[in-house]
Amino acid sequence: MSHVKCLRCRECGTEYPVEPIYVCDFCFGPLEVAYDYDSIARVISHESIAKGPLTMWRYHDLLPVDVEMALDMGTGFTPLIHAKNLGGKLGLNKLYIKNDSVNPTFSFKDRVVATASAKALEFEFDTLACASTGNLAGSVSAHGAKAGMDTMVFFPADLERGKILGAGIYGATLVAVEGNYDQVNRLCSELADNHRWAFVNINMRPFYSEGSKTLAYEVAEQLGWRAPDVCVVPGASGSLFTKIWKGLKELTDLGLIEKNDTRMHMAQAEGCSPIARAYEEGTPHVRPVTPNTIAKSLAIGNPADGFYSIQTIQDSHGSAVIAPEDEIVEGIQLLAETEGIFTETAGGVVISGLRKLALSGAIKPDDVTVAYITGNGLKTQEAIEGVINPVFTSPSYNDFMESMAAHTNGKSQ
Numbered sequence: 001m002s003h004v005k006c007l008r009c010r011e012c013g014t015e016y017p018v019e020p021i022y023v024c025d026f027c028f029g030p031l032e033v034a035y036d037y038d039s040i041a042r043v044i045s046h047e048s049i050a051k052g053p054l055t056m057w058r059y060h061d062l063l064p065v066d067v068e069m070a071l072d073m074g075t076g077f078t079p080l081i082h083a084k085n086l087g088g089k090l091g092l093n094k095l096y097i098k099n100d101s102v103n104p105t106f107s108f109k110d111r112v113v114a115t116a117s118a119k120a121l122e123f124e125f126d127t128l129a130c131a132s133t134g135n136l137a138g139s140v141s142a143h144g145a146k147a148g149m150d151t152m153v154f155f156p157a158d159l160e161r162g163k164i165l166g167a168g169i170y171g172a173t174l175v176a177v178e179g180n181y182d183q184v185n186r187l188c189s190e191l192a193d194n195h196r197w198a199f200v201n202i203n204m205r206p207f208y209s210e211g212s213k214t215l216a217y218e219v220a221e222q223l224g225w226r227a228p229d230v231c232v233v234p235g236a237s238g239s240l241f242t243k244i245w246k247g248l249k250e251l252t253d254l255g256l257i258e259k260n261d262t263r264m265h266m267a268q269a270e271g272c273s274p275i276a277r278a279y280e281e282g283t284p285h286v287r288p289v290t291p292n293t294i295a296k297s298l299a300i301g302n303p304a305d306g307f308y309s310i311q312t313i314q315d316s317h318g319s320a321v322i323a324p325e326d327e328i329v330e331g332i333q334l335l336a337e338t339e340g341i342f343t344e345t346a347g348g349v350v351i352s353g354l355r356k357l358a359l360s361g362a363i364k365p366d367d368v369t370v371a372y373i374t375g376n377g378l379k380t381q382e383a384i385e386g387v388i389n390p391v392f393t394s395p396s397y398n399d400f401m402e403s404m405a406a407h408t409n410g411k412s413q
């Protein structure tokens with residue numbers, strides 16, 4: 001059994017029963033899961049967690065699900081890698097990459113969908129659905145397949161091929177909407193009001209978003225039960241960013257880590273940076289934008305958790321950085337060429353942002369720094385086509401030597 005007390009409005013505090021609802025009837029504020037932390041404190045310890053499986057379910061006491069109902073896809077406990085080569089280039093001695101691109105459907109979204117789909121099964125929904133910028137579609141489709149549910153995934157029609165194929169293969173109904181993510185989301189909110197479908201990021205959102213907290217727990221455990229000094233996190237709706245912060249606070253409050261003075265830095269792409277712009281302007285009110293970025297997974301112009309992201313930045317003394325569009329692919333290349341990790345455009349945004357933060361002195365050389373790499377490069381191959389140039393040759397020694405010389409000359413010019 002979970003330790004959930006109720007759902008609670010983030011704005012006015014009104015409490016609601018645990019149901020597939022997501023907005024407050026009184027003030028339209030978003031609902032959040034509230035836990036009985038005293039009962040969690042009685043059962044949780046480093047030892048109890050260590051006895052759990054090597055997946056995100058080792059932290060089930062801090063998740064809003066009945067773990068018996070959860071699908072076991074093997075999500076979580078992804079590598080935390082001491083990035084000595086990249087750190088060397090950026091002057092960071094204690095840089096770690098949280099490589100969450102190796103989850104079952106190759107993004108961190110498996111964490112939130114694992115949580116939401118367990119809840120959808122508890123609530124006895126037959127249909128799992130989502131509004132997606134790409135990665136969520138693949139994850140919802142895979143979880144729906146495993147659960148034997150009908151699955152409907154909605155996404156902007158101009159999505160990368162790898163994301164569409166990577167969702168369709170699981171047998172989901174794919175709905176390519178002629179519009180941007182914010183329009184897809186509006187359509188899905190209307191559908192959620194009129195159909196008994198579990199939209200993981202709409203009517204299941206309070207439960208869904210809690211899954212991202214496991215990215216805080218895992219990093220703290222992998223660092224030997226301590227909080228990082230700095231986190232660099234990609235931002236779209238802002239949910240992941242705020243939930244990593246919430247997860248670190250929970251660990252502190254439960255006495256599982258000593259103190260948490262982590263600085264939370266959000267990275268957004270130049271072509272869709274509403275949260276970073278609000279931060280720069282010094283206002284908590286995030287003005288919606290029309291996205292135009294190669295980082296399609298982060299292309300949310302009207303971020304649901306924008307206001308709370310600014311609050312997290314303020315509470316943690318962090319910041320938000322903007323990755324110029326022409327540096328996103330450079331970021332992807334830099335991580336691949338130094339650490340052997342091939343990330344998607346969202347990861348390029350993180351590495352570009354990380355470099356900016358290191359150069360500006362916002363991150364000190366000995367800060368324990370964690371850069372969250374949340375998606376896999378094989379899904380956004382279009383983005384890097386212009387920078388990959390094979391040597392073409394016939395299968396003859398002489399031709400190879402000539403082609404190689406021409407290739408090397410071309411590179412040095």
Ligand SMILES: Cc1ncc(COP(=O)(O)O)c(C=O)c1O
Pocket residue numbers: 107108133134135136234235236237238239240241297298346374375
């Ligand atoms: C790879 C990747 N990283 C990060 C994010 C940001 O997630 P959030 O909407 O929680 O800010 C997304 C969102 O789709 C994503 O696909």
Ligand SMILES: [Zn+2]
Pocket residue numbers: 009010011012013014024025026027028029
């Ligand atoms: Zn309210």
